[in-house]
Amino acid sequence: xxxxxxxxxxxxxxxxxxxxxxxxxLTGHPxxxxxxxxxxxxxxxxxxxxxxxxxxxxxxxxxxxxxPVTVPVxxxxxxxxxxxxxxxxxxxxxxxxxx
Numbered sequence: 001x002x003x004x005x006x007x008x009x010x011x012x013x014x015x016x017x018x019x020x021x022x023x024x025x026l027t028g029h030p031x032x033x034x035x036x037x038x039x040x041x042x043x044x045x046x047x048x049x050x051x052x053x054x055x056x057x058x059x060x061x062x063x064x065x066x067x068p069v070t071v072p073v074x075x076x077x078x079x080x081x082x083x084x085x086x087x088x089x090x091x092x093x094x095x096x097x098x099x
Contacts, residue, residue, distance in 0.1 A: 006071075006094070009078075010039050011087040026071065026094050028064030039090075044068040055088075069094070 006026040009018030016039050019031040027034075027042065034042065044062040051057030055075040060068045071092040080086035 006092045008034075008039070008090045009087065010090060012085055014039050016042075017087070023092075026092065027061055027069060033064075059092075 005020075006023035007018070007020040008016055008023050011017050016034050016037055019029075019034045023034075024030050029042070042061055044060040045068075047059045048057065051059065051073075055077070057073065058070060059073050060070050063069045071094050073090055073092045075088045075090045077088055078086045
């Protein structure tokens with residue numbers, strides 16, 4: 001079984017600053033349509049509070065064609081040079097791949 005691995009970089013303001021080709025395959029959104037936008041715009045529904053608190057769990061993204069895509073995600077906090085929170089690297093895998 002193939003997996004589509006995806007990664008996104010989100011800054012401290014919730015703006016997408018990086019987008020992998022796997023994220024494009026998973027969501028149908030190419031980087032040029034996503035980078036610079038609020039990550040919240042890609043969510044089909046708000047993540048459960050426990051997912052946000054744990055920085056891991058399942059979220060529902062909005063595919064470019066409008067269909068919901070349910071994926072397990074993990075978020076790793078990135079710190080700036082002064083040690084303050086600078087954003088997150090978010091990774092996801094979709095069993096079976098996504099095109």
